[in-house]
Amino acid sequence: MRVSSPKAAACLKQAVPTAARRRRWKRKAMLVLTDVSGAKQLSVLTRRCCLHAPCRRGVKRSRHRQSIKNAATWKCAEEVCKEDEIMRSSATEQDEEQHEEENNTESPRNSGRKINGSHKKSRTQENQACTAAEIDGEAMYTDSFAPNGVPNGESSQDFIDDDAVSSGASTRLCLTAVNIRNDQSIVLMSPSQKLTFRGRCRVTCLYGSVQVLGFTIGQGQPAYCLYSLPTHAAMSIEALPHCKPGRTKREMKMEVKAVFRQRVPAASRHSLMKEVTSSCSVLLFEHLDTPGTVFLSSFPEYREVFASHSKKMNLGKLPFLECSALTSIGVVPLPDDQGITISESWMATVQELLKTCLEDDDGYPIILVCGGKNIGKSTFHRYLLNSLLNHIPCVEFLELDVGQTEFSPPGCMALHLVTDPVLSPPYMHQCEPHKMVYYGDVSCERDLDRYVETVKYLYAGYTKETPLIINTMGWVKGFGLSILVDLIRLLSPTHVVQLGSAERSQEPAALTPEFVQTAAGWQTKGKQHIQQKPEPLNSLSEEEEQDEHLNLQAGFQRHRLMRVQSEFPGVGDRRSLKFRSNVLRDLALLGCFSQLQPLDTRCPMPLHSMLPYQVPFSAVALQVLHCDVTPTHILYAANASLVALCRIPNAVSSQANGPVVLPQAPICDCFGVGIIRGINLEKKLYYILTPIPVARLKQVNCLLMGAVTIPHSLFRNQPGVIGEVPYITSDYSFDVSGAGKIKVGTQPRRRGHVKAVS
Numbered sequence: 201m202r203v204s205s206p207k208a209a210a211c212l213k214q215a216v217p218t219a220a221r222r223r224r225w226k227r228k229a230m231l232v233l234t235d236v237s238g239a240k241q242l243s244v245l246t247r248r249c250c251l252h253a254p255c256r257r258g259v260k261r262s263r264h265r266q267s268i269k270n271a272a273t274w275k276c277a278e279e280v281c282k283e284d285e286i287m288r289s290s291a292t293e294q295d296e297e298q299h300e301e302e303n304n305t306e307s308p309r310n311s312g313r314k315i316n317g318s319h320k321k322s323r324t325q326e327n328q329a330c331t332a333a334e335i336d337g338e339a340m341y342t343d344s345f346a347p348n349g350v351p352n353g354e355s356s357q358d359f360i361d362d363d364a365v366s367s368g369a370s371t372r373l374c375l376t377a378v379n380i381r382n383d384q385s386i387v388l389m390s391p392s393q394k395l396t397f398r399g400r401c402r403v404t405c406l407y408g409s410v411q412v413l414g415f416t417i418g419q420g421q422p423a424y425c426l427y428s429l430p431t432h433a434a435m436s437i438e439a440l441p442h443c444k445p446g447r448t449k450r451e452m453k454m455e456v457k458a459v460f461r462q463r464v465p466a467a468s469r470h471s472l473m474k475e476v477t478s479s480c481s482v483l484l485f486e487h488l489d490t491p492g493t494v495f496l497s498s499f500p501e502y503r504e505v506f507a508s509h510s511k512k513m514n515l516g517k518l519p520f521l522e523c524s525a526l527t528s529i530g531v532v533p534l535p536d537d538q539g540i541t542i543s544e545s546w547m548a549t550v551q552e553l554l555k556t557c558l559e560d561d562d563g564y565p566i567i568l569v570c571g572g573k574n575i576g577k578s579t580f581h582r583y584l585l586n587s588l589l590n591h592i593p594c595v596e597f598l599e600l601d602v603g604q605t606e607f608s609p610p611g612c613m614a615l616h617l618v619t620d621p622v623l624s625p626p627y628m629h630q631c632e633p634h635k636m637v638y639y640g641d642v643s644c645e646r647d648l649d650r651y652v653e654t655v656k657y658l659y660a661g662y663t664k665e666t667p668l669i670i671n672t673m674g675w676v677k678g679f680g681l682s683i684l685v686d687l688i689r690l691l692s693p694t695h696v697v698q699l700g701s702a703e704r705s706q707e708p709a710a711l712t713p714e715f716v717q718t719a720a721g722w723q724t725k726g727k728q729h730i731q732q733k734p735e736p737l738n739s740l741s742e743e744e745e746q747d748e749h750l751n752l753q754a755g756f757q758r759h760r761l762m763r764v765q766s767e768f769p770g771v772g773d774r775r776s777l778k779f780r781s782n783v784l785r786d787l788a789l790l791g792c793f794s795q796l797q798p799l800d801t802r803c804p805m806p807l808h809s810m811l812p813y814q815v816p817f818s819a820v821a822l823q824v825l826h827c828d829v830t831p832t833h834i835l836y837a838a839n840a841s842l843v844a845l846c847r848i849p850n851a852v853s854s855q856a857n858g859p860v861v862l863p864q865a866p867i868c869d870c871f872g873v874g875i876i877r878g879i880n881l882e883k884k885l886y887y888i889l890t891p892i893p894v895a896r897l898k899q900v901n902c903l904l905m906g907a908v909t910i911p912h913s914l915f916r917n918q919p920g921v922i923g924e925v926p927y928i929t930s931d932y933s934f935d936v937s938g939a940g941k942i943k944v945g946t947q948p949r950r951r952g953h954v955k956a957v958s
């Protein structure tokens with residue numbers, strides 16, 4: 201945001217302490233969104249900034265202004281947007297219907313958005329539509345049939361040269377892969393054959409079955425979108441052995457040929473037929489572009505993550521295997537050692553948990569996954585989720601890692617009902633939670649009590665009708681360990697999976713039931729602690745009563761400890777990560793906002809060109825989490841901020857003039873996040889951009905702000921803006937108030953210490 205008017209500068213000077221203004225001016229510094237309260241970004245509130253939201257290219261500024269003119273609640277904002285016709289398509293119910301229709305006739309390039317159970321049908325329909333189009337449209341495509349210099353009509357079966365792999369040179373792949381159309385290839389895989397790759401694709405299993413990250417994709421299942429992106433270890437597709445009782449090899453071969461007749465153009469069929477065996481699996485690979493990939497790759501800093509040509513694919517010095525039938529659709533095969541390493545203990549643990557889930561009659565297991573940072577917790581729970589989804593339709597997932605969330609935006613804690621396999625990094629599968637609370641920071645250090653209370657609130661939503669997987673933080677020492685002990689006591693998991701590594705010199709203590717019974721928690725106390733306490737002479741004090749209650753509530757149920765050794769290269773070493781966790785968080789937030797994109801991937805829309813909702817001050821209450829902001833400054837903190845859109849049980853009492861400020865930070869339902877992109881002081885309106893469905897928005901009556909910030913790339917990349925770029929300046933003096941950060945100590949203090957101070 202620019203501070204160009206003296207009025208704005210004066211306003212900022214008044215609002216912000218002098219200490220906060222001092223920061224060295226860097227030429228071309230982009231952000232004037234600075235810290236007024238230790239955790240919050242501040243931006244200057246001027247009418248100019250609020251009203252001059254940049255226009256979408258091709259839409260006249262005056263018309264744009266007109267469209268955001270009407271004061272309205274969430275509901276009315278929707279109507280205004282409909283009238284204006286430039287509202288992003290996914291926001292309105294009307295458009296949702298339209299999307300459904302579009303989905304059914306979607307081309308392979310457009311599909312691939314995270315699909316939950318209710319969409320499964322449409323995905324199948326989509327496949328059917330695609331099949332019909334393929335058959336009808338055979339003549340429309342030129343059959344590309346020249347992989348690896350093989351002339352048209354011959355298959356690209358090649359063999360790996362081990363020396364070449366170890367020397368880092370590209371080599372050929374021992375797979376039959378044939379390019380059948382511009383963006384489609386058929387791959388034949390023998391049992392146990394593996395394809396480890398980078399890139400993204402839609403995969404349909406036409407015959408046999410394969411396994412990807414623990415999930416089995418078989419014949420007759422819908423297409424699945426696979427994202428093996430350089431932010432995470434490479435994904436592998438492994439063909440499974442299959443036999444059909446009562447059928448001869450010849451009959452099975454005939455079945456494969458029948459599939460080819462249905463799906464493969466005549467010109468490509470012949471060479472494929474030559475390679476078919478009765479035990480092979482047949483996969484259809486399709487090029488994949490989704491609104492999410494197109495939106496994220498529109499940011500220069502993330503283009504490499506999605507680049508679909510091998511040279512640009514951020515492979516670095518990785519050897520890649522030549523297979524033009526795959527590279528032409530955006531998939532680069534790699535040697536298998538680049539994929540996920542599955543240790544013996546990992547596999548044994550998954551098998552045993554599967555057995556428990558499927559065979560135990562004493563209710564479903566509650567599985568808590570824990571371990572240090574970058575030890576492989578997320579990769580393990582993805583594999584476990586996928587393995588369970590092979591057998592049961594739904595698994596519940598409790599997200600307690602606020603810094604590295606799986607399905608929800610960073611800073612949120614959530615309970616999810618997972619019905620679809622997890623075959624992508626978190627930023628490609630952000631989805632609606634069953635129950636969610638905004639914690640408001642990427643670490644729980646600032647307020648451990650709020651963290652534990654939020655856990656209890658979310659756990660109350662667990663249906664107990666499916667297995668539950670709990671993802672925890674990588675903070676397992678000091679207070680982090682106390683919190684982990686609390687979690688085990690409060691949630692009473694049946695199984696605790698503790699990941700560790702032989703390569704780490706200092707491993708945290710084994711979380712055996714005995715250890716958990718005696719260790720000190722943050723809110724709960726261990727057995728020893730209770731025994732050591734002198735018997736109360738009279739009645740219990742209020743605090744002791746609460747402790748007793750928590751210990752009773754915890755119940756100290758004995759869990760089964762399962763230790764998993766992670767054995768992948770660079771385990772637990774942050775330096776070995778190619779992408780830092782803050783980059784992954786930014787990607788996750790952009791992933792959320794990519795849901796605003798139109799389905800037509802040819803024209804991605806930058807966020808600043810989208811029409812925001814307008815919300816009256818009186819309709820929503822505000823609060824800043826983890827720090828105190830005086831009510832008179834709250835709008836400074838709110839403008840150009842990331843906000844959580846929440847529902848509090850009490851009605852919001854409207855204030856005559858200003859914003860409604862909550863006295864305390866509530867623990868309440870959160871529906872997702874948005875960006876306050878402007879505030880109109882005259883009309884008393886917030887302008888908010890959010891991908892949350894309209895039906896949910898109608899329930900929102902509270903906006904919470906925390907220490908999670910808008911990705912800077914959103915400010916830096918505002919294409920199509922002519923002249924001054926909103927929110928950014930290269931002409932800014934850091935002598936102006938608000939230009940510096942106030943650093944707030946985040947070390948939590950023991951309860952006793954807090955008391956001693958008070």
Ligand SMILES: Nc1ncnc2c1ncn2[C@@H]1O[C@H](COP(=O)(O)OP(=O)(O)OP(=O)(O)O)[C@@H](O)[C@H]1O
Nearest residue numbers: 432433540541573574575576577578579604674768
């Ligand atoms: N079994 C594995 N084989 C190969 N690479 C792995 C494996 N497990 C994890 N990795 C890689 O290590 C990195 C960290 O993995 P992951 O995110 O699963 O760890 P984490 O413990 O959940 O991390 P955090 O503490 O940040 O939550 C990722 O790049 C991931 O792809």
